Amino acid sequence: MGFDVREFARSAQGSLRGELDLEAFAAHPLPPAVADGVAVLGRLEGATMDVLRNMLVTATHKDARVTAFLVTWAYERFWVADAYAAIAAACGRPVGTGADVAGSAESQARADAPEQADAPELPDAAEPAEVGARRARGPGPVRRAFAGFVQGQAIVGAHLTALLVDDVVLGAIAARLVETSRAGQDTAGRANGDGGAGAAYAATEALAAAVERVERITARHDAFLREEVGARLRDDRRARRLPARELRRWPLPLGAGAVPETERDALLGLAFGGDAGREAAAAVVAEVGAVPELEATARVVATRLRAATGADATHAT
Amino acid sequence: MAFDIDRYTATSVRVEWDDLDLDAFERDPLPPESLRTLRYMTDVEYHTVCYTRDLLTTPSHREADVSAFMTMWNREEFWHGEALAAVLARHGVTVDYDELRAKRVKLGWKDRIDPIKQSVAGALVGTDFVAVHMSWGAANEWSAITAYQRMAELERHPVLAELLRRIAKQEARHVAFYTSQARQRLAASRRAQQVTRFALQRFWAPVGSSIMREDEVRHVMGQLMAGPEGRRAARKVDDSISSMPGLGGLTIVQDALVRLGVAA
Ligand SMILES: [Fe+2]
Ligand SMILES: [Fe+2]
16 A cells, blocks of 8 residues: 555654744634634544544454554644644633533443444434434444444444545634634724734734644545545445445544534534535535545535534535 | 643654664674563554553543543554564564554454443443553553563663663653552542452453463563562562552552462
């Protein structure tokens, strides 16, 4: 395979703080909705241990090349999350501790209790509320361990697909935050005649620069994920059916369990609601659908984004 | 003293060996029994991420500090594996990802059932299980330091000694995290003390026991922990473990050596 995991691990990107223009945010904070969105995005980027927990109980942990990738992937995402947290804090909208957002340790432990080995196929829409609630956290390790036992090695391709979709969705959210900030500050600029417009633009451009920097980091993750997904799904008919099915059960974005529902919904509404948002959602769906063997997965992504924003994305698609 | 997680994450680096003269191993190679032990250590280090999976199925993953630590810890341990693999490579022993995969696939049923078992155990005892996890981690990290120190003492190979010193220095930071977490949670709860005491006494085994064949475990423990020097080192680890709240009198490492039939 082409992607050099060892070289990726060796050249992992650590803290980005030195590259951030935090003073620009302090001088003129981003619009509050954008700053809050950046804070939530940071939490979603940083929820890697939740994701690993769900993935590593299955056959995925047996693949040493994949786990070697995941170790570095988690490390880089930690520092991406840190960068977004720093930006939100510089805007005076620090990230909450959020330690117990998804419920106490006890309720988590309950969620991990053994249940039926495999879930029935869910319809794309009109699902019962408790399915949505369970999905916010992911199926839980015990359930995943049983499911993984049944599915064996084929599950690895589905997991890597989920990571790829997550990257595409988070990247689109970041880009929409920049767009929204730009639009807001254009309006503010016009209203003020000029006023702090220069400083406002500086903050937006500082955010744009940070997002671009993050894109360069995630580009390597995507390179690995696309290569692996392609190879694993191409040769295995059984594996090909799994990603779309699995994705219905996972939270979207994958780290959503680490964020209060209202904050997650606000961010998804900002990113994928409205005309511009629907266009962004359609672009996400198109990007996923363009990956060989992921057409069905792209349809699930479309449904999920539509459900998350309460909007109908089909017309835009 | 409290563990400063921000400082730890900011200073977490991969262990460096580019500046070490690994050619020394070609002039002055390590004996086969040491290579066998190093191979074991390499596998255990590479395997850390799998072990995380077990830990992550407990409620402990919910806390931000723990997540931050786990992220860095995983990566540091991965690089310990890479560093030791580089030494093995100088002896013509290649450790490849594909080979590791074969080993993990062979783990079979027991490996599949372990996370389920652990998670259910976690559910039964709730948050007190975090104390078990943290104490267990502390015991493992103390053992790792001791193993590397013993290896360096036995071999007296300057390049190996320096590499193992660097690795052990990182293990010491892992100890600091696990002990600060464990102490705090043990001190806060009698039940946590009881559960931890029970779990360590009943289930603890030398790091790697769950993934390596027993003759490999016996070889490593025999090489590193046999004789009066080895036993003294084991006692030191036990003393550290038993100094934590409610764990007084535990001798889990020495007990394990007796079970394995390692000569005192
Ligand atoms: Fe280590
Ligand atoms: Fe360690």
